[in-house]
Amino acid sequence: MRKPFVAGNWKMNKTVKESLALVRDLLPGMEAVTGVEKVLCPPFPSLFAVSTLISGLDIGLGAQNMHWEASGAYTGEVSANMIKELCQYVIIGHSERRQYFAETDQTVNRKVKAALSAELIPIVCVGETLEQKQAGQTAGVVIRQVRDGLQGLTSVEASRIVIAYEPVWAIGTGLASGGQDANDVVKDMIRPTLASLFGENIAQAVRVLYGGSVTGKNAAEFFNQSDIDGALVGGASLKVDDFLQIIKAALK
Ligand code: 13P
Numbered sequence: 001m002r003k004p005f006v007a008g009n010w011k012m013n014k015t016v017k018e019s020l021a022l023v024r025d026l027l028p029g030m031e032a033v034t035g036v037e038k039v040l041c042p043p044f045p046s047l048f049a050v051s052t053l054i055s056g057l058d059i060g061l062g063a064q065n066m067h068w069e070a071s072g073a074y075t076g077e078v079s080a081n082m083i084k085e086l087c088q089y090v091i092i093g094h095s096e097r098r099q100y101f102a103e104t105d106q107t108v109n110r111k112v113k114a115a116l117s118a119e120l121i122p123i124v125c126v127g128e129t130l131e132q133k134q135a136g137q138t139a140g141v142v143i144r145q146v147r148d149g150l151q152g153l154t155s156v157e158a159s160r161i162v163i164a165y166e167p168v169w170a171i172g173t174g175l176a177s178g179g180q181d182a183n184d185v186v187k188d189m190i191r192p193t194l195a196s197l198f199g200e201n202i203a204q205a206v207r208v209l210y211g212g213s214v215t216g217k218n219a220a221e222f223f224n225q226s227d228i229d230g231a232l233v234g235g236a237s238l239k240v241d242d243f244l245q246i247i248k249a250a251l252k
Pocket of ligand 1: 173174
């Protein structure tokens, strides 16, 4: 049984004060839902403040990125150990990081390993662009991202990760993937790749989320699929009613 998982990726939104206000509004509704792993991923400056607000509650905290080195002269970067004092999760290889900050499968792999060494749970993002989809390259791209991003992990390490399938063309566009189409990618590309790397048991145990224009209205379409275990939510995670509706829908 894979426990349903819903994470809100706030991206570069919300000051510390605004973050606290949003979390205060979300808390009663989030606390009311049990049986779903619920995670908030605010920007770095808000992590400490949000961690104090949700301390002791059944709500997880995640960062949106990290560096693979443990410490040193890397101006502007943040290490796994720094995140670990506040968070349980870290998003790695989001398509916006790949697109605007030159992240590759190789840097994703280094980050995933560093996160796991610090006992953080990496939420590893994969997904094809519109051009790749139109060129019929979805399988090739997604399989490569999973294989190279997770290269060298032990089976035990692999069992701890979460994968988010986020087709780039669906992110922030309002054009979500169809539930069945997203499920096909997870079932026919992502899980078989996990199986070839780590065995069938691990492939069936790893949670795989869908991300890309998920809303309160369409969330159930994804959660009703056989192989989708939750959502990585962008825009709608900043809206109290929408995000709570998505979390409730995850209790399928
Ligand atoms: P949207 O939900 O805004 O499309 O963003 C999805 C996403 O990128 C989550 O990481």
